[in-house]
Amino acid sequence: MGSYSVFITQSAVRELDGLPTAKIRRAIVQRIMGLGEDPRPRGCTKLSGADKYRLRQGRYRIVYSIQDDRLIVIVVRVAHRKDVVR
Numbered sequence: 797m798g799s800y801s802v803f804i805t806q807s808a809v810r811e812l813d814g815l816p817t818a819k820i821r822r823a824i825v826q827r828i829m830g831l832g833e834d835p836r837p838r839g840c841t842k843l844s845g846a847d848k849y850r851l852r853q854g855r856y857r858i859v860y861s862i863q864d865d866r867l868i869v870i871v872v873r874v875a876h877r878k879d880v881v882r
Contacts, residue, residue, distance in 0.1 A: 800862070802832045804871040811874040820854065824874060827853045828860075831869045835862045848872065850880065 804812070816819045830837065831851075840851045843859070853859040857880040859873035873880065 799880075800832045800835050800867045800869045802828060802869045802871065804828065808871045808874050815856075820856065823857065824853050824856055827851065828858060828871055828874075831839075831860065835847075835860075835877045852877075 810867050812821060812824065813822070836849065837851065840849045842849055848859055848861045851860070855877050857873075857875060858871060859875075859880060860869055860871045862869055
């Protein structure tokens with residue numbers, strides 16, 4: 797399996813910028829960059845009703861889609877766990 801390219805939508809970038817601390821932001825960005833090497837890491841959950849995945853990082857969730865044919869991961873949402881639709 798080759799490396800995937802990771803893209804972050806504008807709305808996800810705005811959500812990242814709105815996080816309360818730089819420490820949380822760094823941890824989430826590091827986790828997002830790790831998706832390039834392993835787009836389905838241990839602990840990720842496939843969301844029902846959509847072709848998207850959810851990954852935990854502390855109290856926050858990263859929602860993303862994977863395009864295996866093009867080796868692309870697209871991060872569509874970064875939000876507190878209470879705000880992410882299950």
